[in-house]
Amino acid sequence: MSRIGNAPISVPSGVTIDISDKNLVSIKGPKGELHQQVDADLKISIEDGVLSVSRPTEQKRHKAMHGLYRSLIANMVTGVTDGYVIELELVGVGYRASNTGNLLELSLGYSHPIMFMVPDEVKVETKSEKGSPPRIILSSYDKQLVGQIAAKVREFRKVEPYKGKGVRFVGEVIRRKAGKTAAK
Secondary structure, eight states: OOHHHHSOEEOOTTOEEEEOTTOEEEEEOSSOEEEEEOOTTOEEEEETTEEEEEOSSOOHHHHHHHHHHHHHHHHHHHHHHTOEEEEEEEESTTOEEEEETTEEEEEOSSSSOEEEEOOTTSEEEEEOOTTSOOEEEEEESOHHHHHHHHHHHHHTSOOOTTTOOEEEETTOOOOOOOOOOOOO
16 A cells, blocks of 8 residues: 555645646646656546545556655645755865856865856855855755756765765765774
8 A cells, every 4th residue: 555645635726737638747836837747557636626646456566656656746746836945065174165147166175166057947056154164055846856956066075974074965964984093
């Protein structure tokens, strides 16, 4: 039994959902518009402002698709109403971040600055406050896209376990290693 797949999705006011013949779900809200192709076996229905996804059989494949597509549609509804925000912080001496529009410029200890062009759907903001590490704030209505961009930025300098330097998510806990012990 898919507990996630059986949970109904309440559709807030201001959000319109269109389901085409070929199971293409289009969700439009105040922040933007998203599309998702749903597996042909699943049935999607909207009744009284509540969207539900149902599966035809109890096969393992149908159970997996049931929960997956229900979660994707729920994320789309949340994205077009509230949006998603991911914050990254740069921990390390001399690590800096700045942006001009959607061009993100990172200085992460390499011999050259890293220039990263962020897609138009994602809004970028950088903050540098004294006493705290520089922050990169990514916000978008598409959860999948903003997560992918955050992962790419994090990949430029992964957090190392000895000193904890690198690009990390705000609030992320890093497992630290002790390093070498002094010889007697």
